Amino acid sequence: xxxxxxxxxxxxxxxxxxxxxxxxxxxxxxxxxxxxxxxxxxxxxxxxxxxxxxxxxxxxxxxxxxxxxxxxxxxxxxxxxxxxxxxxxxxxxxxxxxxxxxxxxxxxxxxxxxxxxxxxxxxxxxxxxxxxxxxxxxxxxxxxxxxxxxxxxxxxxxxxxxxxxxxxxxxxxxxxxxxxxxxxxxxxxxxxxxxxxxxxxxxxxxxxxxxxxxxxxxxxxxxxxxxxxxxxxxxxxxxxxxxxxxxxxxxxxxxxxxxxxxxxxxxxxx
Amino acid sequence: xxxxxxxxxxxxxxxxxxxxxxxxxxxxxxxxxxxxxxxxxxxxxxxxxxxxxxxxxxxxxxxxxxxxxxx
Numbered sequence: 174x175x176x177x178x179x180x181x182x183x184x185x186x187x188x189x190x191x192x193x194x195x196x197x198x199x200x201x202x203x204x205x206x207x208x209x210x211x212x213x214x215x216x217x218x219x220x221x222x223x224x225x226x227x228x229x230x231x232x233x234x235x236x237x238x239x240x241x242x243x244x245x246x247x248x249x250x251x252x253x254x255x256x257x258x259x260x261x262x263x264x265x266x267x268x269x270x271x272x273x274x275x276x277x278x279x280x281x282x283x284x285x286x287x288x289x290x291x292x293x294x295x296x297x298x299x300x301x302x303x304x305x306x307x308x309x310x311x312x313x314x315x316x317x318x319x320x321x322x323x324x325x326x327x328x329x330x331x332x333x334x335x336x337x338x339x340x341x342x343x344x345x346x347x348x349x350x351x352x353x354x355x356x357x358x359x360x361x362x363x364x365x366x367x368x369x370x371x372x373x374x375x376x377x378x379x380x381x382x383x384x385x386x387x388x389x390x391x392x393x394x395x396x397x398x399x400x401x402x403x404x405x406x407x408x409x410x411x412x413x414x415x416x417x418x419x420x421x422x423x424x425x426x427x428x429x430x431x432x433x434x435x436x437x438x439x440x441x442x443x
Numbered sequence: 444x445x446x447x448x449x450x451x452x453x454x455x456x457x458x459x460x461x462x463x464x465x466x467x468x469x470x471x472x473x474x475x476x477x478x479x480x481x482x483x484x485x486x487x488x489x490x491x492x493x494x495x496x497x498x499x500x501x502x503x504x505x506x507x508x509x510x511x512x513x514x
Contacts, residue, residue, distance in 0.1 A: 203514030213512070228513025231454040231506065232480060234473070242512050243479055258513050271488050272508050275481035343514065370514075392514030 186416060189388055191365050192313035192334035194252070194281060196223045199382065200412045201254065201367065202405070203392025206344075210245040212402065216395050217251065219405035224252045226283055226392065228259070229273045254315065256283040261296070263303035270307055282307060283337070283369075283390075285317040293343040293370075297324045301331060308332035317369055320354040322361065329364055336364060337390060340381060341371025344393040348377035352384055359385045375404070375411035382415025383423075449501040462501070467494040469505070480509050 189196040202222045207213035217225060225246060246253070255273030260266035263286055270282045286303050288296030295318055307314050308331055315335040316328050325336045338358055341347035348371065349355065359366055365387035372378055372391040381389045389412060398404035449462040453473075460472060466482055466489050482489045483506040489497045499505070 203512075205512040205514045207512065226514055227510035229481075229508050230511045232475065232509045241509075243510060253510060255510065256513050268486075272481040272483065272506075273510075275488060275490060276479050276509060390514075 198223045199388035199416060200408060201388060201390040202395060204242060205392050206396040214245045216401040216405040219402045221409040224254050226254045226256050229255055229269050253277045254281050254283050257285050261287050263299040266303045267306055280311055281313045283315045295319055301327050304328055304333050305331035320351045322354060322357045325358045334364060335367055336362060337367045337369035339370035340368045343370045345371050346373025346394060347371050348373055349380050355384055375407035378408050378411040379415035382412055383419050385419055451499060452504045454507060464499045465495055466497040469499060480507060482507050
């Protein structure tokens with residue numbers, strides 16, 4: 174986990190390294206739910222992200238030429254991170270990951286094994302099982318999980334490249350609901366921790382980064398904002414502000430006041 | 444060359460396609476660009492290097508997937 178950089182300078186932050194992959198941006202952005210692919214393209218650019226998530230689904234025939242999702246994603250600029258969204262068993266997630274790797278020719282996968290269709294909370298047992306299998310198959314696994322520090326540790330033990338605890342339920346926009354557990358996960362992790370899911374606005378991203386998260390992954394918070402491009406820009410600024418704030422070594426919180434102006438040299442009172 | 448027709452399932456739908464057929468032939472027949480696409484035949488992943496050799500038989504179940512928007 175990064176420690177505050179002391180001394181003069183505000184020196185440049187290191188890049189984010191996940192497995193053998195390096196990222197300049199600490200924001201990972203999803204490609205789902207946009208009203209309009211052209212807006213998505215602009216929003217991705219405004220976010221400054223290096224990496225976008227995609228889902229693996231049956232090829233649809235009859236889509237007009239030039240109007241598929243991939244026609245709107247510059248794959249020279251953004252790395253594709255296939256997810257295993259919609260999988261409720263380890264077996265399905267593994268199968269989807271294999272398909273995603275073959276389609277995208279990359280070893281990265283965002284692993285999700287869901288336990289419940291209403292909360293979209295992960296199935297911890299299935300997640301650990303699938304993660305272990307995929308790591309052994311040579312995948313760089315970025316693993317969606319809950320904010321349970323025990324599961325996070327298990328996932329690290331089986332070799333995931335990044336642990337991705339949810340801030341709040343997927344798409345719920347509630348922000349960081351359990352900072353305490355996230356702090357615990359961050360204090361023990363020896364792989365990058367990205368807060369993934371539930372982010373609703375820019376300050377949620379800043380809060381996540383100030384906790385010490387290595388990055389944030391979000392989709393709905395941008396895609397369904399009234400102005401996705403503006404929100405993407407805000408999220409970019411927030412991820413940088415939150416990261417700088419974290420690295421700056423903030424002041425402690427005090428119960429009582431501590432004057433900012435000197436108490437000596439005061440002119441005589443009445 | 445004799446054109447025989449066979450029935451297979453593609454993405455859950457029955458389709459009539461020529462026979463004999465390889466995966467490579469099928470993608471060409473359907474005008475599918477293999478980039479960002481993956482194929483399973485009877486639940487078995489076919490890697491791209493094998494497309495030219497992988498034969499499709501009558502009654503086979505094919506899944507042809509690609510990337511769509513997702514979080």
